[in-house]
Amino acid sequence: MHNWRGKTAAAMILVLVVQALVALVDVSLGQELVPGVMIFGDSVVDAGNNNDLLTIVKANFPPYGRDFVQHKATGRFCNGKLATDLTVENLGFTSYPPAYLSNEATGNKLLKGANFASAASGYLDSTANLYVSRAISLNQQLRYYKDYQSKVESIVGKAKATNLFSGAIYVLSAGNSDYIQNYYINPVLSGSYTTDQFSDLLVQSFTSFIQNVYSLGARRIGVTSLPPMGCLPAAINLFGGGSNACVTRLNDDAVAFNKKINVAAQTLKKSHPDLKLVVFDIYKPLLDLINNPEKNGFFESRRACCATGTVETSLLCNARAPGTCSNATGYIFWDSFHPSEAANKVLADALLIQGIDLIA
Numbered sequence: 001m002h003n004w005r006g007k008t009a010a011a012m013i014l015v016l017v018v019q020a021l022v023a024l025v026d027v028s029l030g031q032e033l034v035p036g037v038m039i040f041g042d043s044v045v046d047a048g049n050n051n052d053l054l055t056i057v058k059a060n061f062p063p064y065g066r067d068f069v070q071h072k073a074t075g076r077f078c079n080g081k082l083a084t085d086l087t088v089e090n091l092g093f094t095s096y097p098p099a100y101l102s103n104e105a106t107g108n109k110l111l112k113g114a115n116f117a118s119a120a121s122g123y124l125d126s127t128a129n130l131y132v133s134r135a136i137s138l139n140q141q142l143r144y145y146k147d148y149q150s151k152v153e154s155i156v157g158k159a160k161a162t163n164l165f166s167g168a169i170y171v172l173s174a175g176n177s178d179y180i181q182n183y184y185i186n187p188v189l190s191g192s193y194t195t196d197q198f199s200d201l202l203v204q205s206f207t208s209f210i211q212n213v214y215s216l217g218a219r220r221i222g223v224t225s226l227p228p229m230g231c232l233p234a235a236i237n238l239f240g241g242g243s244n245a246c247v248t249r250l251n252d253d254a255v256a257f258n259k260k261i262n263v264a265a266q267t268l269k270k271s272h273p274d275l276k277l278v279v280f281d282i283y284k285p286l287l288d289l290i291n292n293p294e295k296n297g298f299f300e301s302r303r304a305c306c307a308t309g310t311v312e313t314s315l316l317c318n319a320r321a322p323g324t325c326s327n328a329t330g331y332i333f334w335d336s337f338h339p340s341e342a343a344n345k346v347l348a349d350a351l352l353i354q355g356i357d358l359i360a
């Protein structure tokens, strides 16, 4: 009983803190708390860079985007807004950083950041180069970012551009695809590396990404942890052996990886004293939601809204796929890999609290 009361009190305090933070930001609406936001990584944060690639991993068709601005499928892997969209709003912006490969990414629209993320990419360049995906690898995303920097410099001049690059918040989301689309289904990889060795490989790539983006001027970086991968509807179906429960092995791998990336982040901060680097824990907030959906206004934590909700993402989650739910609000997952907008709202609140150091 005491424990339950304590938890409720803690949850209430958390809600109050979020409300206070959001109110603080609302006061200065239109006044952004940082000069820009730069986004890198995978489908969790991709806002449309895959739309014109020769990849099958896309989301620029209905029912994706049906609850987004103007009910538009933009390439976001969600019915509505991504957690990063909501975070950008929380930071006081009235528009989202444009997908760098889209027509939108020109002229003045580049001056508050850009989005370089590409669905199906990961910490390993080889993940992005798998035959089904051909996504933009993290190293290629960095090359696009350099290209972006010279464009911005030519518009506003070196000094202003440097302020943007050092003041902006950089968000990185990666790792999901390395495990789910690569390691767990690729016998070459899983035969060559134990999960422990594989996570070391990913963390090395994380460290070099941070060093590279730091050397390009980044000083405020937030990287998302892995989610409870074993609770993704697709993972339960592909790796759950017929059970409807989260796959413990995959969740354990996520926890182990998250520990390592936190250690690596501490090391990076020591060697770069002027770097603000936060590892956003999305594992716990998402697992809490999945374990207690009703407490947060959800009723479905196993089945995704789109199609049968068991394995579909990208092309398989389409307007003709039968079974799609009529209202995703009560669903934690929109498709079998990606949270719904409603769940993203809960995650964005968690990011706001955890990311205070990046704004201060």
Ligand SMILES: *[C@@H]1O[C@H](CO)[C@@H](O)[C@H](O)[C@H]1NC(C)=O
Residues within 6 Å of the ligand: 327, 328, 329
């Ligand atoms: C979905 O359900 C929520 C909560 O019941 C409601 O507020 C919302 O308007 C509904 N959305 C649509 C598109 O029907």
